Amino acid sequence: MIRWFLRGVRGARVTTRYPRAEEPPPPGFRARALLDPHAVGEQDAERYAAVCLPGALRLNEVGLLRLDAGRCIGCGLCAEAARGGGLTMDPGYELAATSRQRLVVGGSGREAGLSPSQRSLTGPFRRSLHIRHVDTGSDGAAEQEIAALLNPYYDMQRLGLFFTASPRHADVLLVTGPVTRPMEEPLRRTYEATPEPRVVVAAGTDACSGSVWTAPEVLGGVDRVLPVDVYIPGDPPTPIALLHGLLLAGGRVREASPPRLESEAAA
Amino acid sequence: MIILEERRCDPSGLAAELERLDGRLMMLFARPSSQGTRELCAIVRTGDAVLRVRAPLGGNSYPAVTPRLPAAHWFEREIQDLWRIVPQGHPRLEPLVLHGPEEGEVRLPEEEDATPEHRGAERLSGPGVFVIPYGPVRSGVFEAAQFLVQTGGEDVAYCAQRLFFKRRGAERRICEVPRELAVLVAERVSGTSSVAHALAFSHAMESLAQTEVPPRARAIRRVLAELERLYNHLEATVRECEDASLSVAQAQFAALKERLHRLAGAVVGNRYLRGAVVPGGTRIDLDATATELIGSTLREWERDWRRVLGVLLRTDSFLDRLVSTGPLSEQDARDFACVGPVARGSGVELDTRRDLPYDGYEAFDVARQSDGDAMARMEVRFQEVDSSLTAIREALGAFAPGPARAELGPFAHDTALGAAESARGETLYWLEAGEPDALRFCKLRAASFVNFGIFNRVFDSQVLTDFAFIEHSLGLSAAGCDA
Numbered sequence: 001m002i003r004w005f006l007r008g009v010r011g012a013r014v015t016t017r018y019p020r021a022e023e024p025p026p027p028g029f030r031a032r033a034l035l036d037p038h039a040v041g042e043q044d045a046e047r048y049a050a051v052c053l054p055g056a057l058r059l060n061e062v063g064l065l066r067l068d069a070g071r072c073i074g075c076g077l078c079a080e081a082a083r084g085g086g087l088t089m090d091p092g093y094e095l096a097a098t099s100r101q102r103l104v105v106g107g108s109g110r111e112a113g114l115s116p117s118q119r120s121l122t123g124p125f126r127r128s129l130h131i132r133h134v135d136t137g138s139d140g141a142a143e144q145e146i147a148a149l150l151n152p153y154y155d156m157q158r159l160g161l162f163f164t165a166s167p168r169h170a171d172v173l174l175v176t177g178p179v180t181r182p183m184e185e186p187l188r189r190t191y192e193a194t195p196e197p198r199v200v201v202a203a204g205t206d207a208c209s210g211s212v213w214t215a216p217e218v219l220g221g222v223d224r225v226l227p228v229d230v231y232i233p234g235d236p237p238t239p240i241a242l243l244h245g246l247l248l249a250g251g252r253v254r255e256a257s258p259p260r261l262e263s264e265a266a267a
Numbered sequence: 268m269i270i271l272e273e274r275r276c277d278p279s280g281l282a283a284e285l286e287r288l289d290g291r292l293m294m295l296f297a298r299p300s301s302q303g304t305r306e307l308c309a310i311v312r313t314g315d316a317v318l319r320v321r322a323p324l325g326g327n328s329y330p331a332v333t334p335r336l337p338a339a340h341w342f343e344r345e346i347q348d349l350w351r352i353v354p355q356g357h358p359r360l361e362p363l364v365l366h367g368p369e370e371g372e373v374r375l376p377e378e379e380d381a382t383p384e385h386r387g388a389e390r391l392s393g394p395g396v397f398v399i400p401y402g403p404v405r406s407g408v409f410e411a412a413q414f415l416v417q418t419g420g421e422d423v424a425y426c427a428q429r430l431f432f433k434r435r436g437a438e439r440r441i442c443e444v445p446r447e448l449a450v451l452v453a454e455r456v457s458g459t460s461s462v463a464h465a466l467a468f469s470h471a472m473e474s475l476a477q478t479e480v481p482p483r484a485r486a487i488r489r490v491l492a493e494l495e496r497l498y499n500h501l502e503a504t505v506r507e508c509e510d511a512s513l514s515v516a517q518a519q520f521a522a523l524k525e526r527l528h529r530l531a532g533a534v535v536g537n538r539y540l541r542g543a544v545v546p547g548g549t550r551i552d553l554d555a556t557a558t559e560l561i562g563s564t565l566r567e568w569e570r571d572w573r574r575v576l577g578v579l580l581r582t583d584s585f586l587d588r589l590v591s592t593g594p595l596s597e598q599d600a601r602d603f604a605c606v607g608p609v610a611r612g613s614g615v616e617l618d619t620r621r622d623l624p625y626d627g628y629e630a631f632d633v634a635r636q637s638d639g640d641a642m643a644r645m646e647v648r649f650q651e652v653d654s655s656l657t658a659i660r661e662a663l664g665a666f667a668p669g670p671a672r673a674e675l676g677p678f679a680h681d682t683a684l685g686a687a688e689s690a691r692g693e694t695l696y697w698l699e700a701g702e703p704d705a706l707r708f709c710k711l712r713a714a715s716f717v718n719f720g721i722f723n724r725v726f727d728s729q730v731l732t733d734f735a736f737i738e739h740s741l742g743l744s745a746a747g748c749d750a
Contacts, residue, residue, distance in 0.1 A: 139458030
């Protein structure tokens with residue numbers, strides 16, 4: 001054991017100072033798309049929408065392109081097709097919002113039936129949160145990114161964030177996956193077992209919207225089953241994005257801005 | 268490109284034919300054939316050949332293969348669930364993929380109308396025997412799966428695994444979406460094996476379209492595939508250290524794993540290497556800066572990995588928990604056609620990279636251990652970390668100038684099999700081309716589908732407290748199994 005002790009105390013500190021300091025991702029990172037709806041012509045808009053598998057890019061009722069970051073898997077195919085013209089990839093790391101509508105640019109999102117914000121989150125959870133994770137059909141990477149929050153680089157316990165084994169001790173349900181049919185009932189029962197006040201966090205693009213998956217096997221987003229308080233897009237959500245979302249659930253940080261590309265023309 | 272020898276037989280003679288071939292059953296599935304009929308299709312590996320045995324079905328049942336070939340057990344239950352074709356004489360014909368009308372409902376065997384899974388033949392009864400239903404919402408951060416552990420207290424009398432909570436209909440989606448976007452679905456079947464799934468899918472697509480992948484793309488693919496193997500093997504190591512309550516070791520290996528994900532994020536733009544592999548080559552090119560970054564990062568990484576691993580292999584409390592834990596005999600590994608480190612840990616020498624070479628992999632010595640316990644499976648992974656690092660160095664030195672992607676031509680063949688070795692083992696995609704430039708049928712088989720099938724067998728005379736060690740030494744992906 002002494003060998004492990006020596007290994008443990010050797011070496012430099014690697015832990016991020018986030019949220020007190022910024023933690024930008026590498027420049028070429030594909031976290032989500034950014035769109036300036038007015039900079040994209042109608043023909044181009046149709047072309048970009050055609051390469052968007054999860055349907056994050058769609059034409060809205062007035063023929064403008066609408067981007068829903070809650071459906072974006074960051075594949076970058078649209079930005080490849082656009083080559084900078086009104087559409088680009090955002091390496092951003094703070095992506096979470098308290099409503100689906102806030103993840104949308106180019107339309108209110110109301111016409112897409114997206115839920116408005118549930119309630120204000122500040123208050124009971126400012127200091128510490130106990131988190132119960134529920135997998136409802138993820139691809140398995142989100143679980144590893146959540147587990148990575150315990151590694152020395154992120155060390156989420158320094159922020160008062162803890163995992164708990166039982167929903168009965170949890171403040172937060174951290175849900176990954178697009179909700180498959182067999183997981184609907186276990187998810188509901190876990191929610192019912194969680195005492196109030198409780199916060200539901202949808203972690204990852206598939207949990208936010210269903211991502212590339214569709215009926216009948218998949219219901220399509222956690223908010224089809226439970227009221228969701230925080231949406232963390234990402235495919236999979238990175239550890240920093242998860243930290244941002246969890247701190248947002250505690251009302252300790254501000255939510256992300258919508259995925260709007262500020263074009264030079266607009267400025 | 269995998270050349271398949273074709274055989275035909277009557278469904279009533281399928282079991283005998285497969286037994287006669289005496290190979291490894293890679294896949295067994297039903298498919299729609301011409302004129303609205305259906306046929307069974309088995310893909311078997313014998314010696315140097317891959318055979319496709321077709322058995323056109325007249326009715327809705329056929330004599331089961333499983334009594335003679337245990338490896339068919341889950342395949343046949345899947346066929347019954349999805350195609351309503353009954354494999355008669357199957358020793359355990361309960362739903363596998365479907366969760367019945369009470370989907371998601373967890374019930375104990377004591378209940379009157381228990382779910383069919385609990386009516387398993389192996390269920391024990393007697394004073395003091397009880398069932399611990401573990402999952403699908405499990406303590407800790409794990410994928411959704413359920414384990415019904417029968418125990419009298421300490422010894423595990425029987426452990427039944429129940430999967431397919433996460434079935435998202437990947438095969439259906441792959442056929443529905445435009446063919447140039449389908450690889451994005453394959454990448455998300457098992458998100459920690461995105462590269463392997465994208466490769467296996469792309470290999471099948473390239474065979475269908477007779478497209479040659481440029482040399483540069485082959486080298487990039489090898490770099491990405493081995494990088495993926497590294498972080499998956501690290502994940503297994505982190506989990507085993509966590510189970511052994513070695514918090515410093517856990518933190519050190521988790522930090523090593525994080526460094527690999529950061530490298531992936533920097534060179535590909537995604538921490539799980541998504542959006543890189545496409546049919547015809549790779550979407551990203553690795554320039555000199557990227558290859559330099561990979562080379563220098565891995566040099567440092569390898570030094571630190573060796574130091575920490577050296578300490579781990581001298582830590583008695585770690586070795587004590589893994590040695591002789593969760594043994595899988597070579598016979599079982601062969602009978603149930605296990606793949607990947609699970610098979611190699613039990614002395615079965617197989618590796619898709621060597622057996623069905625792709626993307627320029629050269630012949631190499633397959634890591635193998637003979638003990639069949641959790642430690643053997645981990646040692647296979649430790650050896651493979653070394654060979655992956657070597658393979659990356661070799662691939663980085665083999666970057667040919669030229670494009671990294673070839674245009675995928677129109678489909679020239681009707682059917683194709685694609686394979687790749689993920690960190691978990693052989694990953695297979697069977698694709699059929701239909702209407703101009705669309706896929707008509709897809710059957711995928713992740714490594715975890717076969718390796719999950721033996722989960723109940725490694726608990727023979729094991730104790731409850733070893734559960735986590737055994738599970739994590741198998742390194743399974745529920746997402747891949749369920750698809």
